[in-house]
Amino acid sequence: MATAALIVEGLCKRFSRPAVDHLHLVLPPGELYALLGPNGAGKTTTLRMIVGLLTPDRGVIQVFGTDALSDPIGAKRLIAWLPDEPMLYDKLTPLEYLEFVAGLWGVNGATAAARADELLRWLELWDQRDQRCEEFSRGMKQKVALAGALIHDPKLLILDEPLSGLDAAMARQVKDLLLERVKQGTTVILTTHILEVAERLAERIGIIHKGRLLAEGTLEELRRQSGLAGSTLEDVFLQLTAPVRA
Amino acid sequence: MRRPTPGSVPWLMRHELRLILRTSAQFSWRLAAALGIVLVGLVAYGGAPLAAAAADRHLMASPAAALAADLTLAVLFSLMLSQALSMTVQAFYERGDLDLLLSSPVSPRRVLFVRCASIAFSTVAVYLFIVTLLLAAVVVRGQWRMLATYPLLLSMGLAATGVGLLFALGLFATLGPRRTRTFGQLLAAFTGAFIVLAFQIPQFLPHHQAIIAQWLAEVLRRGWFAQSSPLAWPLRAAFGAPGPLLGLAGLSIAFFVGAVQVAGRRFGALASAAAGAQTRRVRSRPPRPFRTGLRSVLIHKELRLIARDPLLLSRVLLPVLYLIPAMLVSFSRGPFASMAAAIGASLLTLIAGQVAGNLAWITISAEDAPDLLRCAPVTRSLTRRAKLTAAVIPLGVLAIPIGVLAQLHPWAAVAAALGVAASALSNACIQLWYEKPMPRSAFRRRPPGAVLPTLGGLLVALGWAAAAAMASVGTRNMVAIAAAVALIPGMLLLLLWLGRNRDERPAYSRQLIDPPLAPP
Numbered sequence: 106m107a108t109a110a111l112i113v114e115g116l117c118k119r120f121s122r123p124a125v126d127h128l129h130l131v132l133p134p135g136e137l138y139a140l141l142g143p144n145g146a147g148k149t150t151t152l153r154m155i156v157g158l159l160t161p162d163r164g165v166i167q168v169f170g171t172d173a174l175s176d177p178i179g180a181k182r183l184i185a186w187l188p189d190e191p192m193l194y195d196k197l198t199p200l201e202y203l204e205f206v207a208g209l210w211g212v213n214g215a216t217a218a219a220r221a222d223e224l225l226r227w228l229e230l231w232d233q234r235d236q237r238c239e240e241f242s243r244g245m246k247q248k249v250a251l252a253g254a255l256i257h258d259p260k261l262l263i264l265d266e267p268l269s270g271l272d273a274a275m276a277r278q279v280k281d282l283l284l285e286r287v288k289q290g291t292t293v294i295l296t297t298h299i300l301e302v303a304e305r306l307a308e309r310i311g312i313i314h315k316g317r318l319l320a321e322g323t324l325e326e327l328r329r330q331s332g333l334a335g336s337t338l339e340d341v342f343l344q345l346t347a348p349v350r351a
Numbered sequence: 352m353r354r355p356t357p358g359s360v361p362w363l364m365r366h367e368l369r370l371i372l373r374t375s376a377q378f379s380w381r382l383a384a385a386l387g388i389v390l391v392g393l394v395a396y397g398g399a400p401l402a403a404a405a406a407d408r409h410l411m412a413s414p415a416a417a418l419a420a421d422l423t424l425a426v427l428f429s430l431m432l433s434q435a436l437s438m439t440v441q442a443f444y445e446r447g448d449l450d451l452l453l454s455s456p457v458s459p460r461r462v463l464f465v466r467c468a469s470i471a472f473s474t475v476a477v478y479l480f481i482v483t484l485l486l487a488a489v490v491v492r493g494q495w496r497m498l499a500t501y502p503l504l505l506s507m508g509l510a511a512t513g514v515g516l517l518f519a520l521g522l523f524a525t526l527g528p529r530r531t532r533t534f535g536q537l538l539a540a541f542t543g544a545f546i547v548l549a550f551q552i553p554q555f556l557p558h559h560q561a562i563i564a565q566w567l568a569e570v571l572r573r574g575w576f577a578q579s580s581p582l583a584w585p586l587r588a589a590f591g592a593p594g595p596l597l598g599l600a601g602l603s604i605a606f607f608v609g610a611v612q613v614a615g616r617r618f619g620a621l622a623s624a625a626a627g628a629q630t631r632r633v634r635s636r637p638p639r640p641f642r643t644g645l646r647s648v649l650i651h652k653e654l655r656l657i658a659r660d661p662l663l664l665s666r667v668l669l670p671v672l673y674l675i676p677a678m679l680v681s682f683s684r685g686p687f688a689s690m691a692a693a694i695g696a697s698l699l700t701l702i703a704g705q706v707a708g709n710l711a712w713i714t715i716s717a718e719d720a721p722d723l724l725r726c727a728p729v730t731r732s733l734t735r736r737a738k739l740t741a742a743v744i745p746l747g748v749l750a751i752p753i754g755v756l757a758q759l760h761p762w763a764a765v766a767a768a769l770g771v772a773a774s775a776l777s778n779a780c781i782q783l784w785y786e787k788p789m790p791r792s793a794f795r796r797r798p799p800g801a802v803l804p805t806l807g808g809l810l811v812a813l814g815w816a817a818a819a820a821m822a823s824v825g826t827r828n829m830v831a832i833a834a835a836v837a838l839i840p841g842m843l844l845l846l847l848w849l850g851r852n853r854d855e856r857p858a859y860s861r862q863l864i865d866p867p868l869a870p871p
Binding site: 156157158178179181182184186188192193194195196197200201203204205206207208209210211213214215217218221222234237253 | 638640641642643644645647648649651652655656659660719720722723724725726727728729730
């Protein structure tokens with residue numbers, strides 16, 4: 106059996122109250138998984154623990170068999186993280202930014218230059234390659250950050266609200282890119298408030314609230330769990346989270 | 352109490368005041384207690400001589416005192432002007448609530464008036480605070496008329512803001528909105544330095560002390576600063592003479608209002624132009640090969656970010672500007688050449704420490720994308736070493752003055768080189784030990800926690816500078832004394848290292864100041 110792309114077991118994180126509470130997730134390689142939940146449900150905290158930005162209070166995180174807590178550097182090599190606020194340097198150009206990110210992940214200069222060329226053309230940023238990021242709109246910044254996330258060819262792509270601030274055309278472009286990457290074998294886990302995106306893109310969906318996983322499965326499985334056959338993900342989501350919200 | 356009418360000047364001022372109060376430093380009991388002790392000490396021990404001076408009617412009539420007051424106020428005014436210029440230029444660019452206000456039916460001129468009044472107050476706030484400490488002692492002993500210093504300072508703030516506003520308009524007209532921001536900030540920095548540099552010019556004149564004394568005697572003899580002269584107004588106004596005080600205050604207010612009226616006509620249009628001034632003309636170049644290697648990309652990234660921020664760079668290099676004239680004196684030949692060389696070696700050491708400390712703060716604490724570094728597969732120590740290297744690389748430029756010094760005083764050059772290396776590395780390390788993530792814009796107002804590293808860095812640099820000055824003499828005894836003196840910064844460094852930030856939380860995390868998840 107192939108090693109799971111991501112195993113999260115008994116993950117806990119507490120601030121003044123539990124933010125993530127004994128969370129279990131298993132993602133096979135090449136899956137697109139959507140993590141949904143109301144505001145403050147613990148989605149971003151979960152992702153930040155997986156990428157090594159927060160230390161869990163308890164639990165296990167494994168990325169392609171590498172224990173992310175005992176070997177964080179090894180795990181980080183396989184991961185790319187795209188938060189909702191792009192991690193950019195305003196005074197660098199897209200090319201310089203990609204050179205820097207490639208250097209951080211130890212990608213050879215020639216390989217990185219070729220990938221940067223390909224990514225910037227694909228994301229329609231080639232004409233702006235020598236313009237500083239401070240001059241870009243939010244959507245363009247998000248695209249530069251996405252190129253940065255892909256420059257080292259990650260095996261696990263983790264995205265927090267990747268479509269926020271993007272116009273319809275850009276959002277479509279990003280969705281196509283994600284599906285393309287998944288086809289090539291990349292595992293993707295994303296959070297989104299746009300349920301239609303999760304409905305159309307994700308193979309499996311996890312619904313989290315108050316740090317706990319309420320339900321998980323394909324859309325059909327979630328419909329069965331909620332007892333709402335043939336309904337939309339929005340109805341399912343509201344039905345599943347209703348008792349907890351109440 | 353009646354509330355001001357929405358949209359009126361008092362209403363806008365209340366809004367501005369509320370923003371200032373909520374964004375200024377939080378109240379600290381420790382600071383308040385320290386200030387209380389200083390205040391009581393000044394009232395108890397400094398009050399008598401200060402009050403006696405204030406009560407002295409002859410002092411107010413003295414031309415020498417009038418000249419001294421004019422020079423002091425000129426220095427203060429140049430500092431206020433520097434700050435006012437920087438803030439008025441920023442007023443056109445900083446969006447904050449500007450877009451909201453300009454999109455409302457409130458007149459842009461009224462918005463500008465309130466914003467400029469707030470700038471005028473901000474430029475004098477620190478001086479009002481200092482003056483309060485001194486005046487308390489005087490007023491307690493009955494010299495109420497010295498309270499006139501407050502309106503005098505406020506008038507100066509208004510005049511400085513008026514000048515700054517007209518300067519900003521001039522820059523917009525000549526350079527356009529894209530360059531005005533950078534040039535305005537640079538001009539502001541140099542305005543602050545100008546008067547300090549101007550005071551150093553006489554040092555370059557031969558027999559300068561005799562010339563200055565002769566000039567002063569002539570000026571005083573001609574009665575330019577006599578009590579009836581307008582040049583004596585500032586001193587008389589500070590002592591509460593109603594005529595000069597009302598005259599100066601009236602002139603300042605009229606000038607301020609006039610400047611706002613002139614600028615107000617174009618404020619809305621200029622603020623809109625400034626909003627779209629980010630775009631640079633871009634020359635597309637053929638892509639160059641990417642660098643390979645973490646250390647190389649990290650160092651290049653830091654150097655690029657420093658070089659591309661002229662405002663930050665000007666602030667980092669400002670101490671250097673202040674010390675350049677004194678450095679030039681150290682290259683002189685003549686009977687006092689060895690003493691001048693010692694001063695040169697110590698100044699170079701001091702400059703290196705200050706600049707390295709500032710650059711290290713920028714590269715280490717003011718990281719723009721901390722989470723990117725934290726989620727990259729690299730160790731914290733490697734990134735910190737690379738950032739430290741990037742902070743000291745620009746100091747290579749000090750090789751030029753050291754080279755010049757080597758032509759004249761080789762031993763002083765060796766001492767300077769050693770002092771520069773020690774001072775730069777010490778200050779960079781101090782910033783590393785006291786790392787505190789902050790945005791780059793915080794450079795001007797270092798975070799409260801940075802008092803210890805800033806003060807410690809200065810003391811360590813001064814220690815190395817003293818050691819370098821002594822070592823530069825080159826005799827065996829002086830080198831031995833220099834080695835003993837070097838123990839002082841060494842010990843200070845050890846103490847700072849022992850008291851370093853031992854927070855085990857990972858570096859480069861904005862969470863230290865801004866938790867990403869605020870539980871409800």
